[in-house]
Every structure is written in structure tokens, then in C-alpha cells.
Amino acid sequence: MKYIKNVSLLSFIILIxxxxxxxxxxSILKKAxxxxxxxxxxxxxxxxxxxxxxLDQGIGEAVDKLSAEDGYLKSQYxxxxxxxxxxxxxxxxMVPGFENVERDLIEKMNRAAESAAKKATPIxxxxxxxxxxxxxxxxxxGEDDAATAYLxxxxxxxxxxxxxxxxxxxxxxxxxxxxxxxxxxxxxNLPFVTDVNPELDDHVNNKALIxxxxxxxxxxxxxxxxxxxxxxxxxxKVFGKDK
Numbered sequence: 001m002k003y004i005k006n007v008s009l010l011s012f013i014i015l016i017x018x019x020x021x022x023x024x025x026x027s028i029l030k031k032a033x034x035x036x037x038x039x040x041x042x043x044x045x046x047x048x049x050x051x052x053x054x055l056d057q058g059i060g061e062a063v064d065k066l067s068a069e070d071g072y073l074k075s076q077y078x079x080x081x082x083x084x085x086x087x088x089x090x091x092x093x094m095v096p097g098f099e100n101v102e103r104d105l106i107e108k109m110n111r112a113a114e115s116a117a118k119k120a121t122p123i124x125x126x127x128x129x130x131x132x133x134x135x136x137x138x139x140x141x142g143e144d145d146a147a148t149a150y151l152x153x154x155x156x157x158x159x160x161x162x163x164x165x166x167x168x169x170x171x172x173x174x175x176x177x178x179x180x181x182x183x184x185x186x187x188x189n190l191p192f193v194t195d196v197n198p199e200l201d202d203h204v205n206n207k208a209l210i211x212x213x214x215x216x217x218x219x220x221x222x223x224x225x226x227x228x229x230x231x232x233x234x235x236x237k238v239f240g241k242d243k
Contacts (some may be wrong), residue, residue, distance in 0.1 A: 048136035050238025053149045058219030059124045073110035077211030082203040089185045108176035113208040115170035127155035136234035148217040167205045169177050
């Protein structure tokens with residue numbers, strides 16, 4: 001009986017091959033091989049839900065790490081002063097009362113990012129939900145950070161816009177924007193300088209999001225390549241070999 005079923009399946013494959021493209025036939029053949037071997041075939045729903053679960057775990061770990069005290073400040077994602085602000089800092093630190101301006105500004109920016117990170121989860125989770133079933137299998141067969149890259153491509157602008165008021169509020173909580181205004185004012189009052197006013201909000205926002213996405217990508221890569229990080233049955237099935 002098993003022999004008859006296998007012959008019937010192979011006959012069906014040959015029949016439909018005439019009317020399918022090479023790519024489509026390759027996909028069908030791969031699934032058929034799994035059936036013949038008794039292996040489970042991955043559905044679009046499973047692929048999408050597995051990717052979302054992997055991203056959810058990555059987001060959870062990223063938020064927990066970066067929202068902790070010194071999460072940004074003492075990590076590889078530490079936010080430095082903006083390039084265009086360096087000339088301001090280099091001159092103002094010679095003004096009495098601003099000797100530690102660079103150190104203080106860096107600490108305030110990173111504290112703001114850490115505070116904002118605590119409020120980021122709902123925004124990211126909502127974006128993850130938008131991954132379609134049709135895209136899931138393509139993402140799954142992509143690079144080690146394909147799901148994160150897809151998420152970033154589809155949602156970065158929306159996340160940026162939603163994150164900005166959180167960043168501004170967080171910067172104000174640590175008095176960073178007021179501190180920066182005083183620094184710029186002190187600089188502009190110096191002789192022989194051209195007035196400047198580089199934006200602090202945009203810089204912190206972008207750097208905070210870059211750090212977030214980097215950690216999410218790191219988690220995705222770990223789940224794809226390290227079986228020990230696949231801590232659910234769904235992740236084991238979706239990210240197992242020979243999908």
C-alpha cells in the first residue's frame with residue numbers, strides 16, 4: 001500500500017511539472033521528498049508564526065538589555081555625540097562650567113535611550129504582526145538576519161515617527177535637551193564661530209533604533225544557527241535543517 005501511495009505521488013509530481021515553472025517545481029519536489037521520507041512539511045502559517053516568535057524573543061531580549069541601567073552606556077551600542085556636535089563640544093569644554101560637557105552629554109543621551117527602550121515593546125510587537133504569510137517562506141530561506149532586515153525595511157520610518165515623542169520625553173526626563181541648548185548657546189557666544197544648532201533628538205532616536213535592530217538580528221542569527229536557542233517546538237520545526 002505504501003508503495004502504491006508513493007508511486008501515485010510521484011506520478012502526480014510528473015503530471016504537474018509540465019505546467020509549472022522551474023522554481024515552482026523545485027519547491028513542489030522538495031515538499032514531496034519530505035513526504036516520502038515521512039518528514040513534516042512546513043506550512044506558511046508555521047513559517048510566519050515561527051518568524052514572529054523568533055522576532056518576539058529578539059525584541060524581548062533587546063528591550064530587557066538596553067532598557068537596563070547602563071544598557072546603552074556600557075555596551076557596544078553606546079551613543080556618542082553627533083559628528084556635527086563635536087566641534088561645539090571641543091570648544092565649549094574650555095568654558096568654565098562646561099569642562100565635562102562631553103562626558104555629561106553622552107551619559108544623558110544614553111540614559112534617555114535606556115528610558116525610551118522601556119516603552120518600545122508595543123511598537124515593535126505591532127510591527128512584527130504585520131509580517132505576511134506570503135513573505136514568510138522567502139524570509140525563512142534568506143540570510144541569517146532576513147527577518148530583522150524585512151522588519152526594519154517595512155517599519156523603520158513608522159517606528160521612528162512613533163519613537164520620536166518617546167525619545168523627546170526621555171531626553172527631557174534627564175534634562176538632556178535643556179543641557180544641550182545651554183551648551184550650544186555657550187558655543188555661539190564664543191568669538192569667531194559660526195552659529196550652529198545640531199539636532200540631538202534625531203541623533204539619539206536613530207542610534208537607539210539601530211542598537212535595537214542590531215540586537216534583534218543577533219538573536220535571529222542565534223536561533224537560525226544554534227539549536228540550543230530554539231526553545232520551543234515551533235522554533236525547532238521552523239528553523240530546523242533542510243526546511
